[in-house]
Amino acid sequence: MKITVCLTNIKPEPWVDSLRALLPQADVSVWQPGSPVADHAVVWAPPQQFIDEQAGLKTLFNIGAGVDALLQLRLPPTLQVVRLDDAGMSVQMAEYVSHAVIRHFREFDAYERDVREGKWSYRKPNLRADFSVGVMGLGVLGARVAKTLQAFEFPVNGWSRSAKQLPGVQCFAGAQQLNAFLSSSRVLVNLLPLTPETENVLNQATLSQLPPHAYLINVARGRHLVEDDLLALLDSGHLVGATLDVFRTEPLPAGHAFWTHPKITVTPHTSARTLRDESVAQIAQKMLALEQGRTISGLVDPRTGY
């Protein structure tokens, strides 16, 4: 089995070494223009030239959960795309989102400000029952986030494309139930994949459906959010704050309003990082399964784009 590794802005050598260690029978190398065609590829943001030259490749293993950037390329119809299937990401995402929800719910930012001013002050506790959290996307990451938030006894809603039943989660599905989902979610967490259907889904019309004083957490993709609509809703007071990990342009450009906005917390696309050891173990096991003619999870459906 021939494996090629093509990672933009990521050092490929540690990935090659780990793949060689787990698949000693495989021929693993770093892609260069003109490299022979491989059976499987491990990729992150490969150039179109890679796809064009590797005609005949069977599988592209993306080293992230989101495949939106990959699906922008012209891919041969026979090429299978496989996304990372958790591989240590869901626990990180659950940590990040729980942290953001609890920080907002418990008003820790306000307490920190008071303490910096030497003030020993109390705030009236918020009622958990008033802080229903709505998770958009109930896939690998969204389902884990929904489960973790329940452990803190927040009421949890979820929204997905197909109808679901998750224990303890009030589930909504499809465009028809979007407004009902939004209007019952005081904190909105976006964990949708970026597809033509979901681009700009966080906009003036949808965010206005949230109850007054709602809070937004966007951890999926920057292109889900219409930035000016968020700023307008923060100015009007309909939304009281946002935690944003992803942006339309990354890195977030210097001087962008989000950097210094008093109601926005920014992190640099770090909510759920790719962990190399877990990822290589998963990818190697899937390559072996494919070579043996077995089916694998995590195959991307080109019709839905995730």
Ligand code: NAP
């Ligand atoms: P996933 O397993 O593919 O789950 C996607 C979920 O979104 C599914 O529940 C799906 O519904 C739902 N969905 C898709 N299109 C929809 C639509 N049009 N309307 C309603 N629901 C829709 O994806 P995942 O692994 O949880 O990851 C989600 C996204 O998180 C990734 O695509 C990526 O963009 C982002 N991410 C961000 C970071 C970070 O560090 N910030 C890290 C990893 C991933 P069905 O269940 O009905 O199919």
Ligand code: GLV
């Ligand atoms: C990161 O954003 C990923 O999609 O894995």
